[in-house]
Amino acid sequence: MTRILIADASSPVRRGLRTLLGLNSDWHVCGEAVDGADAVAKAQQLAPDLILMDFSMPYMDGVQAAREIAKSGTDIPILLFSLNLSPQIMELARGAGLRGAMSKSEISKLPYAIRALQRGETFFYAS
Numbered sequence: 001m002t003r004i005l006i007a008d009a010s011s012p013v014r015r016g017l018r019t020l021l022g023l024n025s026d027w028h029v030c031g032e033a034v035d036g037a038d039a040v041a042k043a044q045q046l047a048p049d050l051i052l053m054d055f056s057m058p059y060m061d062g063v064q065a066a067r068e069i070a071k072s073g074t075d076i077p078i079l080l081f082s083l084n085l086s087p088q089i090m091e092l093a094r095g096a097g098l099r100g101a102m103s104k105s106e107i108s109k110l111p112y113a114i115r116a117l118q119r120g121e122t123f124f125y126a127s
Contacts, residue, residue, distance in 0.1 A: 002050055002114075003049045004027055004029050005043060006018065006033070007036070008052075008057070009056070030046050031045075035057045036059050053080055053081065054082050055084065063098070070097055077100075077118075079117055083104045085103040099123070100117055
């Protein structure tokens with residue numbers, strides 16, 4: 001079972017993702033983070049197998065949080081899952097070592113992205 005941490009400032013988005021991920025019996029949401037700093041702390045505390053990370057979060061954006069998580073020595077695959085996914089943000093994500101990035105407007109592609117990261121692949125999708 002893949003343990004997934006959801007990091008997003010929006011409670012309705014976190015709730016929706018929890019419901020969506022719950023449809024797959026191989027995925028378990030092990031926790032939720034409400035901002036970038038919380039994502040870093042929860043990544044260390046919960047040791048998830050994968051993180052869904054929004055870019056726009058208080059205190060620390062998703063790319064900064066991913067860099068902090070990587071500094072701790074863990075190699076957790078992180079998928080940047082953001083509504084405002086510009087080419088510049090995609091490049092920042094790649095440069096920071098995130099394994100994937102996709103727009104929230106392409107939610108139907110989320111299972112493919114998660115499976116790609118589970119296989120050790122990358123998944124960068126811009127609509």
